[in-house]
Amino acid sequence: MNSSQINLDTISAISTPPGSGAIAIVRISGPEAFTIAEKIFSSSQDALLPVNLKGNSHKAMHGFILQPRTQICVDDVVLIPYREPASYTGENLVEINCHGSPVIAREILELILSLGARLARPGEFTQRAYLSGKMDLTQAEAVMDLIQAKTKSQSRQAQAALSGQIGSKISGVRSELVELLTRITAGIDFPEEVGEVPLDDLERIVVDSKARLTSLAQTMRAGRFLREGLRVSIVGQPNVGKSSLLNQFLKFERAIVTEIPGTTRDSIEELVELAGIPVLLVDTAGIRNTEDRVEQIGIDRTVTAIEQADLVLFMIDGSKELDQTDRKIEQMICEHAQKPFIMVKNKIDLGEFKNEKPEDAMDQIAISAKSGQGMDALGDCLSRFVFSGSKDKGASVNERQGELCLKAMQSLELLERAVSDDLPQDCLATDLKEAIISLSQACGTEVSEEVITQVFARFCIGK
Numbered sequence: 001m002n003s004s005q006i007n008l009d010t011i012s013a014i015s016t017p018p019g020s021g022a023i024a025i026v027r028i029s030g031p032e033a034f035t036i037a038e039k040i041f042s043s044s045q046d047a048l049l050p051v052n053l054k055g056n057s058h059k060a061m062h063g064f065i066l067q068p069r070t071q072i073c074v075d076d077v078v079l080i081p082y083r084e085p086a087s088y089t090g091e092n093l094v095e096i097n098c099h100g101s102p103v104i105a106r107e108i109l110e111l112i113l114s115l116g117a118r119l120a121r122p123g124e125f126t127q128r129a130y131l132s133g134k135m136d137l138t139q140a141e142a143v144m145d146l147i148q149a150k151t152k153s154q155s156r157q158a159q160a161a162l163s164g165q166i167g168s169k170i171s172g173v174r175s176e177l178v179e180l181l182t183r184i185t186a187g188i189d190f191p192e193e194v195g196e197v198p199l200d201d202l203e204r205i206v207v208d209s210k211a212r213l214t215s216l217a218q219t220m221r222a223g224r225f226l227r228e229g230l231r232v233s234i235v236g237q238p239n240v241g242k243s244s245l246l247n248q249f250l251k252f253e254r255a256i257v258t259e260i261p262g263t264t265r266d267s268i269e270e271l272v273e274l275a276g277i278p279v280l281l282v283d284t285a286g287i288r289n290t291e292d293r294v295e296q297i298g299i300d301r302t303v304t305a306i307e308q309a310d311l312v313l314f315m316i317d318g319s320k321e322l323d324q325t326d327r328k329i330e331q332m333i334c335e336h337a338q339k340p341f342i343m344v345k346n347k348i349d350l351g352e353f354k355n356e357k358p359e360d361a362m363d364q365i366a367i368s369a370k371s372g373q374g375m376d377a378l379g380d381c382l383s384r385f386v387f388s389g390s391k392d393k394g395a396s397v398n399e400r401q402g403e404l405c406l407k408a409m410q411s412l413e414l415l416e417r418a419v420s421d422d423l424p425q426d427c428l429a430t431d432l433k434e435a436i437i438s439l440s441q442a443c444g445t446e447v448s449e450e451v452i453t454q455v456f457a458r459f460c461i462g463k
């Protein structure tokens, strides 16, 4: 716990989303949380006695919120006090469950603010949990990922990080490096008593730490796609079955499918979940030479869809041999836009033309967008793309944590070079310290105010 960062003021906010619902929750946290709540809450059991929240920690109490001056009843509520440190924020915390009308929740909040609390900033409850040592920074970031998760796998990932998986992996490496640094420093300060750290010991720890950081950093790519979604554009000549594939993924007729080439004139975007990955599928207008102005605009948008994609599904009529136009499209995807692509051979229910996988294609999958044949293989292929390089399907580091792991690895590489250059051990200590600082920043044991503010500003109010 960093006592200089402890907030002495009391904060409050409505923690449920705006709008009407069955209940709304107003939260108060800080040193005055109980005193303020006691001024406005009257228990239905002992209406005449003043409530004692401190002595009723973690107990749900039914009662009324009364305006202190007029004693007008604002709402009947269930109030739960959490005495510090056993609360979400680590401070005294009160949750008031009122009827889910935005007017009532707001009136209760205003009462609380008039009694000396201040409106919480976005993420400030979680920020306090972090500042009071309830969680590390990777867990606090996971709270936000969990709130914002749109698919099951996103929420599983966030849960894993929230349980401390990432934080403990990073701090595991960090403590080994700290232990090494302590020994090196002791060797420098007391050469007679302690002696230098044997180099093979040092090298073993550095190699092992680098391997652990590499596998953590490799989860960054999968984490980004799981958090932000994978943008996949379906591209190919008119009539190869691009819109049929979109519909097959969506399991309903989203895009118009006809045998008339040029039916899809604009890009259509749909979010689907494939193999647990949120995928933004973009169905595009087919690419061909045309005089039609509307169709040409559609083709220009296809080019944009290729440029914006993380991955392109390049579709051909798999019952036929690749033609000139197919080759041109392939060039456009891999040479011009330099995008990874999967060759999707469609319409194999009509027979498959056997060809070698194009050299630049990540993979080649034969499907029928009509019958659904081959769809599982295509899903597996997308999953391989997302998790490539990463064996770990558990929690993944976010960009901030991943960059810091990479930075720590760079310091360790400098350290290895210093060892092979026979530099004295105090030079090694400098690189080691740098690596430790990066890892401390990653899990938040040593971060600047600025970083903390940036992390929590992305939260919503009331969390």
Ligand SMILES: Nc1nc2c(ncn2[C@@H]2O[C@H](COP(=O)(O)OP(=O)(O)O)[C@@H](O)[C@H]2O)c(=O)[nH]1
Binding pocket: 237, 238, 239, 240, 241, 242, 243, 244, 245, 256, 257, 258, 259, 260, 261, 262, 263, 264, 286, 346, 347, 348, 349, 350, 367, 368, 369, 370, 371
């Ligand atoms: N036999 C067969 N026909 C297909 C298949 N996929 C699409 N089609 C047909 O091909 C035509 C063009 O399909 P569409 O999805 O509109 O192609 P797009 O222009 O690439 O979007 C339609 O008549 C579809 O019914 C398939 O896997 N097998």
Ligand SMILES: [Mg+2]
Binding pocket: 242, 243, 244, 255, 256, 263, 264, 284, 285, 286
């Ligand atoms: Mg189409």
